[in-house]
Amino acid sequence: MAIFTDPIRDYADFRPGDAEWLHLLVGDWQLIADLAFADLALWFPTPDGSYVALAHVRPSTTHTVFHRDFVGERIRADLKPLVDAARESQTIERSSEADWTTEMAMRVEAVPMVRNGRTLAIVTSHMDLSSSRMPSRLELTYRQCAYDLLKMGTLGLWPDFASPTGSRRGAPRVGDGLIRLDADGVVEYASPNGVSAFRRLGDVESLEGRSLAEVTTALLKDRRMVDETLPLVVTGRMPWRTEIESRGVSLSLRAIPLRNERERFGALVLCRDVSELRRREMELVSKDATIREIHHRVKNNLQTVAALLRMQSRRMVSDEAKQGLEQAMRRVATIALVHETLSQGLAQNVDFDELIGRQFRLSAEVASPTQAVRTERTGEFGELPSEFATPLALVINELVTNAVEHGLAGRHGTVLLTAERSRRGEEELLTVSVEDDGVGLPDEPRREGLGLQIVRTLVTSELGGRIEWTARNGGGTCVRIDLVLNNNTAR
CATH class of the missing domain: 3.30.565.10 (Histidine kinase-like ATPase, C-terminal domain)
Incomplete structure (x- = not known):
């Protein structure tokens, strides 16, 4: 399967880690699209001075402004000057006036993604301005968080290679719950879903103005089972994931530190209630263990049958009867070997080479x-x-x-x-x-x-x-x- 950087490999001047950094960006930029309530596009410069769209993401917190897929196409002439300016200045550039289309007005920002002093690509943010209502506190906080992360991108501080990249089930998203911390780990803002998640854990007070680390510590009943990464996540010091469990509720947490050129000035913590996911996983593990035990017992029973056939063959006087029982014994032993192999794994498929390697010689x-x-x-x-x-x-x-x-x-x-x-x-x-x-x-x-x-x-x-x-x-x-x-x- 082709990846989104393949079309530019012939002329992209990538240094060690550059391509991986862009892939890490695209793997995690749904977060920014949701926070900014905007579509994001990734543009890469071409040798002839233009730009080609490498990727596009739509927000899940609002409607999209682009219903047509333009990945692989050249940049529009009216957007190119803004992208050129961002690439040259290595700072966020905003259009001076609304970009009107036939249906809506958009505010466009161009964000250079800078790594080791070089602008690798430019992200453009396209937000619908046609709604005339006043933004809520949640929207203002979300947009500020998106701006802070994009600003980190211009400094090469985001995305962070220390961030988890695996597709772990239950990874929290913006809509699941967001908490913003200051540099000391005190909650500056908690979204309604974030507050609800901690209430399910047993916290009944407001989160704002309290230390998230202290709140979390008070909710833990069995501290022997605490993940060692938890303190660094709930204080927003490291871009890691962890889980906490209390009163039968499992909460998945992900921290994203906010930094500038000098220091860490805060953090975002995404949270999601994964209790049902973990319950289903435990059920699957239990079922898998049961299936393995069944195969193991079937294997044992078949081996017992083979042993009985062997004992019976020794009592036979006729050579033909002995031979028949020995052949039946070998067939039962072959079936038992298959069940032994099935009892050792969880997959629906069998590594037949390993199985037949023993059986063939035997x-x-x-x-x-x-x-x-x-x-x-x-x-x-x-x-x-x-x-x-x-x-x-x-x-x-x-x-x-x-x-x-x-x-x-x-x-x-x-x-x-x-x-x-x-x-x-x-x-x-x-x-x-x-x-x-x-x-x-x-x-x-x-x-x-x-x-x-x-x-x-x-x-x-x-x-x-x-x-x-x-x-x-x-x-x-x-x-x-x-x-x-x-x-x-x-x-």
Whole structure:
């Protein structure tokens, strides 16, 4: 997938960290768009003196002023002088008068994003001025916060590489709750949603004028479980995330320090009630643990069945009955191995290479107690959906056993297992081959035994594939299986 800086890589004079810094900006500038109640566009200078739009973000706190996507297009002639001025002065430039369109009046600001003394790109902010009402205290505070962050961008202080970049579930947003702190960590302003979030934790007083660190400390019941980053987040000293929990309520906090050239003069703290998210995650963890335990118990039960079959085979007088029970024991053990693999992970898919790596050699050794059989593997199965794993493992087990017992027919030899993944249009294909260098196919068709009947049934009915026996080049037999994997479940 192409990223937004790809179109400019041929001529962009990026130094170490510059491209990553712009990606960090675009990854976090939804925050500014929401605070500024404005659309933001990122412009990059081109060699011919113009600018190209690299990215655009719309606010979630108000309506957008641009309904058409203009990313990848050149800058408008009327906007270029303002962007040129910001790039040259490395300060925020504001249009002298409202920029009227056919539908609304806009106030446009151009903000140079400066890093190590160089203007890497310019952000333009486009805010609708057509509404004539007086802005509320919340709007004025939000816009001031947006201005402070953009001003930090002109100084190279925002975005900060120390900020969390992962897509952690429950990351707070502006609309979830915003608290502005002064340099000492005292609350200057708390949005209604921010106040409500702390009230759910148990705080019933107003937040403004109080130390957020002291408020948070008073709400914590079990301080042994406190995240060590919490003091630095609630005082606004570091741009980190943390969580606090009290009275069954989980609150996610993110701090963004506000700095100028000399000092830190305040901070923003975003907060979000993630109680329901964490409850669902705990339910999923519990379900995953239950599923793993079920696979583990099924594996144990199958191993018990295999042990009973082994004990029963020892009591048999007939060689044919012994052989039949031993074959049944191997099949049960193969299914148990698949469940053992499923019990060790949480994914829907199975690393089939790891599973079959153990099973392949074991199948050959069990089938050839008195002959030297060498096993070789080429290619990769990759991850397969769990519903493929059991029948395919059984099929390979039967084919390897058949190759040793009938293909090599008591002689020394080699059994080769090959896997190949490929694509045919939208379909993902898996081709599996089991080859031996033994006596080859019989001249006349023989009656299929139980093992080959199981193989044919599993391949055609369970796996929906096709199987074919052919003579191997150089002598021996090759069994080829063609399967179509579901793109939604196999990777």
